[in-house]
Amino acid sequence: MGALELKGVTKNFxxxxxxKGVDLSVKDGEFxxxxxxxxxxxxxxxxxxxxxxxxxxxxxxxDGRRMxxxxxAKRELAMVFQSYALYPHxxxxxxxxxxxxxxxxxxxxxxxxxxxxxxxxxxGPLLDRRPAELSGGQRQRVAIGRAIVRTPxxxxxxxxxxxxxxxxxxxxxxxxxxxxxxLKATMIYVTHDQVEAMTLADRIVVLRAGKVxxxxxxxxxxxxxxxxxxxxxxxxxxxxxxxxxxxxxxPGQVGIRPxxxxxxxxxGEFAAEVSHIEKLGGETLVYARHPQHGLLTVRxxxxxxxxxxxxxxxxxxxxxxxxxxxxxxxRR
Amino acid sequence: MSARMSxxxxxxxxxxxxxxxxxxxxxxxxxxxxxxxTRKAIFADPLALPWPENFDLVGYQTxxxxxxxxxxxxxxxxxxxxxxxxxxxFGAMAAFALSEYRFKGNTLMGLYxxxxxxxxxxxxxxxxxxxxxxTGLVNTLxxxxxxxxxQGLPLAVFILSEFMKSVSHDLKNAGRIDGLSEYRIxxxxxxxxxxxxxxxxxxxxxxxIWNDLWFPLILAPAEHTKTVTLGAQVFIGQFVTNWNxxxxxLSLAIIPVLVLYLIFSxxxxxxxxxxxxx
Numbered sequence: 001m002g003a004l005e006l007k008g009v010t011k012n013f014x015x016x017x018x019x020k021g022v023d024l025s026v027k028d029g030e031f032x033x034x035x036x037x038x039x040x041x042x043x044x045x046x047x048x049x050x051x052x053x054x055x056x057x058x059x060x061x062x063d064g065r066r067m068x069x070x071x072x073a074k075r076e077l078a079m080v081f082q083s084y085a086l087y088p089h090x091x092x093x094x095x096x097x098x099x100x101x102x103x104x105x106x107x108x109x110x111x112x113x114x115x116x117x118x119x120x121x122x123x124g125p126l127l128d129r130r131p132a133e134l135s136g137g138q139r140q141r142v143a144i145g146r147a148i149v150r151t152p153x154x155x156x157x158x159x160x161x162x163x164x165x166x167x168x169x170x171x172x173x174x175x176x177x178x179x180x181x182x183l184k185a186t187m188i189y190v191t192h193d194q195v196e197a198m199t200l201a202d203r204i205v206v207l208r209a210g211k212v213x214x215x216x217x218x219x220x221x222x223x224x225x226x227x228x229x230x231x232x233x234x235x236x237x238x239x240x241x242x243x244x245x246x247x248x249x250x251p252g253q254v255g256i257r258p259x260x261x262x263x264x265x266x267x268g269e270f271a272a273e274v275s276h277i278e279k280l281g282g283e284t285l286v287y288a289r290h291p292q293h294g295l296l297t298v299r300x301x302x303x304x305x306x307x308x309x310x311x312x313x314x315x316x317x318x319x320x321x322x323x324x325x326x327x328x329x330x331r332r
Numbered sequence: 333m334s335a336r337m338s339x340x341x342x343x344x345x346x347x348x349x350x351x352x353x354x355x356x357x358x359x360x361x362x363x364x365x366x367x368x369x370t371r372k373a374i375f376a377d378p379l380a381l382p383w384p385e386n387f388d389l390v391g392y393q394t395x396x397x398x399x400x401x402x403x404x405x406x407x408x409x410x411x412x413x414x415x416x417x418x419x420x421x422f423g424a425m426a427a428f429a430l431s432e433y434r435f436k437g438n439t440l441m442g443l444y445x446x447x448x449x450x451x452x453x454x455x456x457x458x459x460x461x462x463x464x465x466x467t468g469l470v471n472t473l474x475x476x477x478x479x480x481x482x483q484g485l486p487l488a489v490f491i492l493s494e495f496m497k498s499v500s501h502d503l504k505n506a507g508r509i510d511g512l513s514e515y516r517i518x519x520x521x522x523x524x525x526x527x528x529x530x531x532x533x534x535x536x537x538x539x540x541i542w543n544d545l546w547f548p549l550i551l552a553p554a555e556h557t558k559t560v561t562l563g564a565q566v567f568i569g570q571f572v573t574n575w576n577x578x579x580x581x582l583s584l585a586i587i588p589v590l591v592l593y594l595i596f597s598x599x600x601x602x603x604x605x606x607x608x609x610x
Contacts, residue, residue: 052505073511085502089524102511146510158502 002063002153002186003028004049009058011044011210018044020210021058026188026203031180034190035197035233036207042190043158045207049188050079050156062153073102077154078147082162084139086131086146093118093127096146110149117148120179137168144176148183157189161196173199194234198222206230228328231255237285242293244323247316252331253324258285258299260320263306268313272296274306288312360586367391367579374575391580394567401581403556404563409588411473411559412541415480419537420530422481423488424496428518430489431496432504442493448486453479454546464551471554479547484537491536495529496522531599538596542589560585 004026011019019041026032034042047053049060051072060067067075078099086095096117097110105113118124121141131139140160147155157176161169177200180187191197197204198218206213206221206229214226218234225231231239235257242254247269262268263286272288275295286298286306296314306312323331365381366374373386380386395401430442453460460479461470469475499522507517523530548562564581567574 047505050505050509052508072505072509077509079506079509081502081506083500083502085500085506087503087507087521089520098512099510146506 004154004186004188005059005061005064006045006049007059007061009045009048009055009060011041011048011053012056018210019048019055022210022212024205024212024215026186028186029184031177031187031189031200031202032205033197033201033203034188034205034207035192035194036213037233038192039209040207041210042192042207046079046156046158046188046190049154050077051075073099075154076150076152077156078150078152079156079158080140080143080147080160082159084131084136084143084163086139086142088131091128091130092123092134092142092145095131095142096149099146099150113149113151114145117145120148120182121145121175136164137172140164140172141175144179148179153186155185155187157187159191160189161191161193176200194236198234204234206233225255225322226330228253228255228324231322231324231330237297237299239322240293240296241324242296242316246292249323250325250331252326253328254316255322255324256316256320258297260317261296261298262315262317263288263298263300264313264315266313268315270315271311271313274308274310274312276308277306279303286312288314290314363579364583364586367576367583369576371576374579388576391574391576391578392584394574394577395580395584398566398577400555400558401560401563401584404558404560405584405588407473407557408542408559408561408585411476411480412538412589412592414473414477415484415541416534416538418477418481419484419488420534423485423533424492424523424526424530425518426485426489427492427496428522430493442489446486446490448482449490453483457546457550461550469551471552471557473552473557475551476547476557476559479551480541480544484533484541487536488533491533492526492529495526499525528600531596534596535593535600538592539589542585 004024006022006024009019009022010017022045034045036042044053048055051067051070055068062075062077087098090098093114096114100110100113114127115124118127121144123138123141123145126134126138126142131142134142140163143160160176161172164172173196176187176189180200189196189200201218203215204218204221205215208229214221214230216224221230221234225234228241232241232255237258239255239257240261242256244250244252244254247254270290270293272290272293274286275289276287278285278287281303282301284300284302284304286300286304288296288298290296298314325331362378366378368382368389368391369380369386370388370390373380373382373388426445430438430445464470464475469478503521504517507521512521543561544559545561545565548557548559549565552558553562560581564578564585567577567581
């Protein structure tokens, strides 16, 4: 119930290739996150799955059935949009019930389904309001509720948290994770925020320029990135890339995460000059500039004090480094 | 208006706006005051206000007695309202297709439809008359409605397609996923959101139709199809013009269009404030 498969999906807009052959299978009940920088084609891919765009080539299969020529409403999926996309002229209840009404379900059934979804999302008191009378967070909960009411095989989320403020984003993120546990439905979630990807996903698909760079669980991508792009994209703050030759490795780059770069006032592998320091209470980020390696980030736990333009010594935890060849691919 | 704007600038802005309003309203004002005066008073002092000594309703009496003015009003209203309906309906539908669907020649089609803004439809009068004669539509209101619909469409398509591009794609897509037909998406999601633009188009389309003398004169000069503007010409003779009646007819002709304008402008203002306050 809800296994999705993409076979060689491509999409061209005129002469520009937006999706360059994506093969992917998402298991039933899996939470799959598409992540990548803006313009990488992740939203387009989601819209192809939804049926809002036609694939130029390739097949989309849902539970083994080819979906390419099936209308969006008949694909048994629901979508949550970044801009909420609630119907402004309908109340919350009617917004949530519209799809079932269009499908010709009896009134009592629609009522029961909306009530159940409203209870899950604590929307009960808002059912008779219109979208204009709701706050941003409430609107997004209604949009999620609208998706739940349909009991779809597949949930599609298109950057649903991007329009919310930071605190609401965390709360809604937790809510979506809880919903996934409760509903056990297949979910595909598009985001450019790697924190959302890491915290929500069973499996992350990293996309760049219309191609899949790597697929894996959050920790697989974190601990075993296939190339510099994935290594740089997953993990915050970003991984440091150092000149491999200067450190005595074969030419290319050495990647090391900020938490595995050690800082000392006395001695280390090389000296660098502190250019900026960010104190976050629980952790401290030190930015140090080295003439050859560029700006490096060091992540320290707890509170630390370094002065700007002070000279510090840095060294690498050797068992935590990643080696990349000059093309950016991982040396295995 | 911003609270920080200095008083001097506010006064200057209001002075400019008031001056413009006066200039725009002055001819209307002159028509209306003179329609209540005796013929002698109109010529003796056109700018004088109607006083008891020169007050005369003879113009209105003539208009209401002579000629079939109620029929003319009815004709004008039918032609204007029906044309307006078709312009808005077809204009909005074409605009939706142009802004929403990707197809070969989309841009070209948009340009072609907008071309009518630059080419006056009157250039085609002879051909239009030939078509109307051939189809037997001369001296029918249908002829006028067809011509005015064609005349209003280019601007309607142009303005509405720009507005429809700004309607959220997510909203339309949500409708598609929920199983709404393209017609439902168009009528119940998109149209209400472009209502201010529709009101703008309605006002711009309505006034030239109501005021037009050219096509009623050429295509429908028969007694039973005369519009108000054409009907008022009865009183303008080659040698003698019944100014009382002309002015009274014109004053009366202002009223229906004013009512329509007020209806649309309320929509316009509602749209503007809705956007500003959010």
